[in-house]
Amino acid sequence: MGVGRVPILTYHSQNICGNDHARNDHVALQQDVRALYRAGHYVVPLDWVTDWLEGKRDDAGIDQAVVLTFDDGCDFDVRDLVYPGHGLQRSFQGILLDFLAEPRATHPSMHATAFVIASREARRIIDAGSLFGRGWISDDWWQGADAGGLIAVENHGWDHNHPDLAGERRGAFHTVDTYEECLQQVVQAAGEIEVISGRRPRYFAYPFGQSSAYMREQFFPQYAEIHGCRAALGTDPGPVTRSSDRWNLPRFVCGRDWHSTQELLDLIRNRK
Numbered sequence: 001m002g003v004g005r006v007p008i009l010t011y012h013s014q015n016i017c018g019n020d021h022a023r024n025d026h027v028a029l030q031q032d033v034r035a036l037y038r039a040g041h042y043v044v045p046l047d048w049v050t051d052w053l054e055g056k057r058d059d060a061g062i063d064q065a066v067v068l069t070f071d072d073g074c075d076f077d078v079r080d081l082v083y084p085g086h087g088l089q090r091s092f093q094g095i096l097l098d099f100l101a102e103p104r105a106t107h108p109s110m111h112a113t114a115f116v117i118a119s120r121e122a123r124r125i126i127d128a129g130s131l132f133g134r135g136w137i138s139d140d141w142w143q144g145a146d147a148g149g150l151i152a153v154e155n156h157g158w159d160h161n162h163p164d165l166a167g168e169r170r171g172a173f174h175t176v177d178t179y180e181e182c183l184q185q186v187v188q189a190a191g192e193i194e195v196i197s198g199r200r201p202r203y204f205a206y207p208f209g210q211s212s213a214y215m216r217e218q219f220f221p222q223y224a225e226i227h228g229c230r231a232a233l234g235t236d237p238g239p240v241t242r243s244s245d246r247w248n249l250p251r252f253v254c255g256r257d258w259h260s261t262q263e264l265l266d267l268i269r270n271r272k
């Protein structure tokens, strides 16, 4: 992508409807990571990008870098599980560890950020309604993964405002536009995640990639001491640049913005 442009890539470990790149985010991640390194790119922690945005890291220190993010915190992030109808799936964490274990592998900055849903009750309902009701949106891996240093556990909201949940105005997140709603979705969620993971989140990923102007322009900029976040991430496609909105960093989404390693390389080299 070149100097001054850092792509943040988004994968969903529950996106499995086949076993090729276009239909399985595990196959995609496994192929993409290798293709990226072969092409001279390398993966860095999200912290490197915010450091760079804050002027604590220069352009050369971020040149050719790529960031990995995993949304929704399904157990497929870290556990090898048999996906009904599609066989055993290597976890995202396992895919990264396999890559790091390859001969001559020297990738000290390898890292990914997993955005998880805080409310245990919401996860139970979403699991029953949209996954398989087998407890595959659990939280017993958060502490170990975060402490391990390879995958940071960060905030994807209190309940994702998921359509499986009862109540008004579900199924979207731009509807979250009051101080009280932001307190629940961001601050209460961060507190819950901290209790379980052992570390307070520093990043927020908007569910559905959606955010209200209130959240971007007032809540996040004005209440830094309350939410404690360094940045918030949306899913507007594009690389992060120094002029990106800190409270709506763009991300590319696997399956929406690319469907093969070649499409990914073209995307981040800006040939599309």
Ligand SMILES: [Zn+2]
Binding pocket: 071, 072, 156, 160, 206, 207, 208
């Ligand atoms: Zn999500």
